[in-house]
Amino acid sequence: MTDAPGSRPLFGAADIRALADELGIRPTKTLGQNFVIDGNTIRRIVAAAKIDPDETVLEVGPGLGSLTLGLLDAAARVVAVEIDPVLAGRLPATVARWRPDAVGRFDLVLSDALKVTELPQEPSAVVANLPYNVAVPVVLHLLEHFPSLRHGLVMVQDEVADRLAAQPGSKVYGVPSVKAAWYGTMRKAGVIGMNVFWPAPKIHSGLVGFARTEPPATSATRREVFAVIDAAFAQRRKTLRAALSGWAGTGAEAERILHAAGVDPQARGEVLGVADFARIAEHKDSAAGAAETGAVR
Incomplete structure (x- = not known):
């Protein structure tokens, strides 16, 4: 049984810095580490994620555990994937100290999220503060390898959030927009300021919510459709x-x-939806076959 989100204490700036000092670490640009130091921001993220109390939530890059605590208050179970061995080594103790009743509901995987294909529990949602430099690849990787993920909310660079949620015809519509649409619907769920992080980034962050839907009905594979999108x-x-x-x-x-x-050859990719790209992919072989048949005749 979990407590209502917002009813239990969360990390503040002093807690985060004290824990970092204790571990002798400083956030690194290489791993894209920016730790949330504001409890109200954590509550906002958890609320926007709309987590059911019986869900298992996947968190990528838990860091020092700011968001982890909020997720444990809202979900039945949290599976955290952390690449930094120092941070990963401390997380179980942090959970035991701040949420002792949740120790049995927390799983930790020490790994690169881009390489994870199996988890100790099957998650139905993902909620994460993603490193800016790998946000899109991580989102697409998780959606590809974990079909159990039905919905989620990720915090990314604000302009990346706009791209993920962009619709055909938008100035920022591109490869991330179309590939994400293969898996479901993406929506911009808010903007997060710079001062709630340590260290404070130089740009705003954006929240992107998603709900999984069936991919377009097509005889083409995902790989074939994505090849068309890239081209x-x-x-x-x-x-x-x-x-x-x-x-x-x-x-x-x-x-x-x-x-x-059924696509105008003079059109540009920016105006096509994912279903259009799927049709193009599935007609590659059929068009070639028709051309060969015509040549024989």
């Missing part, structure tokens, strides 16, 4: 006929595939 955005502002010429083999072949998929 379409490799040279922004080029028409799809030009951008996909290398992927298709020739410009003429790209045009043939696009026509077969």
Whole structure:
């Protein structure tokens, strides 16, 4: 049984700095470490994540445990993945001291989140303060390898949040937007200021919520669809006929595939949704087969 979020004490700036001093650590840019030092921000994140009391939540990069404590108050179980061995080594003791009743509901995995493909418990949600430099790859990796993840909320660089949640036609719509849409719907859930972190970043952070949906109905694989997406955005502002010429083999072949998929060859990737890219991918072989049949005739 968990307590209502907000009813128990959370870390403040003094707690975070004292713990860091005790461990002899300082946040590193290499690992993208910016620790949240404001309890109200933790409460805001947990509330926005809309966690059910019976859920198992995956947290990536728990650091010193600020968000971990808030998640343990809201969820049935928390599985934390931490890459830093010093931080990971201290987390169980932190949980035991601040949430002694939750020790049996906390699992720790010492690993790079980009390499994790198995967890001790199957999570239904992910809530995390992600390092800026690997946020998008981590989100896509988790959604690919853990289909049990039905929803979540991640804190990322604000402009990355805008890209993940962008819709076709937006100026910031691109590869992250389309690939994320393969897995579900993304929404911008808020902006977090700089002063709630230690050290304070030079830019704002953004909250992105997601809900998993079924991918587009297509005979193409995810890998095939993602290859089209990468090709379409490799040279922004080029028409799809030009951008996909290398992927298709020739410009003429790209045009043939696009026509077969019902997509204007003069359009640009920025206006297509994930279902459009799926249609393009699935028509690659069929368009080539049709061309060969026509040549034989």
